[in-house]
Amino acid sequence: MTRELHERQINRDNWTTLNWLTSIDYASQQANFVSRRQEGTGQWLLESAEFRRWVEGDKQMLFCPGIPGAGKTILTSIVIDRLCAMFRNDSTVGIAYLYCEFKQKDQQSPKDLVASLLRQLAEGRPCLPPNLTSLFSSHKRQNTRPSLGELSRSLRSIAATYSKVFIIVDALDECQEANGCRARLLSELISLREKCGANIFATSRFTPEIARHFEGDMTLEIRAHDQDVRRYLDSHMAYLPSFVQRRLDMREEIKTAIVDAVDGMYVPLSSYWECR
Numbered sequence: 001m002t003r004e005l006h007e008r009q010i011n012r013d014n015w016t017t018l019n020w021l022t023s024i025d026y027a028s029q030q031a032n033f034v035s036r037r038q039e040g041t042g043q044w045l046l047e048s049a050e051f052r053r054w055v056e057g058d059k060q061m062l063f064c065p066g067i068p069g070a071g072k073t074i075l076t077s078i079v080i081d082r083l084c085a086m087f088r089n090d091s092t093v094g095i096a097y098l099y100c101e102f103k104q105k106d107q108q109s110p111k112d113l114v115a116s117l118l119r120q121l122a123e124g125r126p127c128l129p130p131n132l133t134s135l136f137s138s139h140k141r142q143n144t145r146p147s148l149g150e151l152s153r154s155l156r157s158i159a160a161t162y163s164k165v166f167i168i169v170d171a172l173d174e175c176q177e178a179n180g181c182r183a184r185l186l187s188e189l190i191s192l193r194e195k196c197g198a199n200i201f202a203t204s205r206f207t208p209e210i211a212r213h214f215e216g217d218m219t220l221e222i223r224a225h226d227q228d229v230r231r232y233l234d235s236h237m238a239y240l241p242s243f244v245q246r247r248l249d250m251r252e253e254i255k256t257a258i259v260d261a262v263d264g265m266y267v268p269l270s271s272y273w274e275c276r
Contacts, residue, residue, distance in 0.1 A: 020140070021115045
């Protein structure tokens with residue numbers, strides 16, 4: 001009984017420390033994005049030579065730019081879901097991710113973003129590293145918050161305890177440029193790769209300032225692949241009038257016309273059904 005009470009107290013202390021770092025929860029966003037995935041889509045990315053090389057190697061950067069509406073966020077969630085499934089039973093592999101969003105810029109300062117990565121990797125450890133509990137104790141006594149430098153050092157320290165670390169960042173272009181936020185995040189990602197051997201996956205719109213940070217690294221453009229669009233359309237054929245559903249040739253004609261029209265974007269698809 002004494003041991004059980006002691007373990008409960010440790011768990012409460014750990015939870016308190018993690019919540020002190022940040023209360024921002026990207027897991028709920030991940031669950032929402034995965035739930036919106038059309039079954040079977042995104043396989044082209046998971047089966048690509050670039051993705052396989054990224055997963056299997058060390059210090060790998062995979063940059064995936066794409067036009068607005070190409071499905072970058074859903075594909076990011078598919079990548080995260082695949083990694084979590086692959087390494088579910090391997091505690092030596094750390095996985096952390098961020099969904100950047102301009103509307104949440106007040107909650108996505110460099111310290112917020114680094115603290116979130118730190119929390120996610122800390123949650124994957126059987127017990128919190130001493131440097132993190134020490135950081136918590138020191139600042140709680142003084143009623144202060146850790147600096148970005150302290151958070152960065154703690155992040156690298158925890159990342160180094162894993163045999164392999166994957167960091168996934170969606171929509172780098174939506175990370176604000178003001179106050180050097182985006183530049184600092186990119187600097188942190190590169191530091192994690194160089195000092196901890198982390199593998200970095202990042203998506204963004206086509207932005208030269210962002211792309212130059214990935215020069216020489218693997219790049220794979222994200223577009224709405226025809227096969228994925230057809231899967232989406234197949235799942236919505238039931239919404240069409242019955243006389244269309246009975247005509248295979250008509251269904252194929254409709255799908256082909258829409259695939260040609262969307263031109264690499266998922267966003268327009270919903271409008272076709274709103275106007276049906």
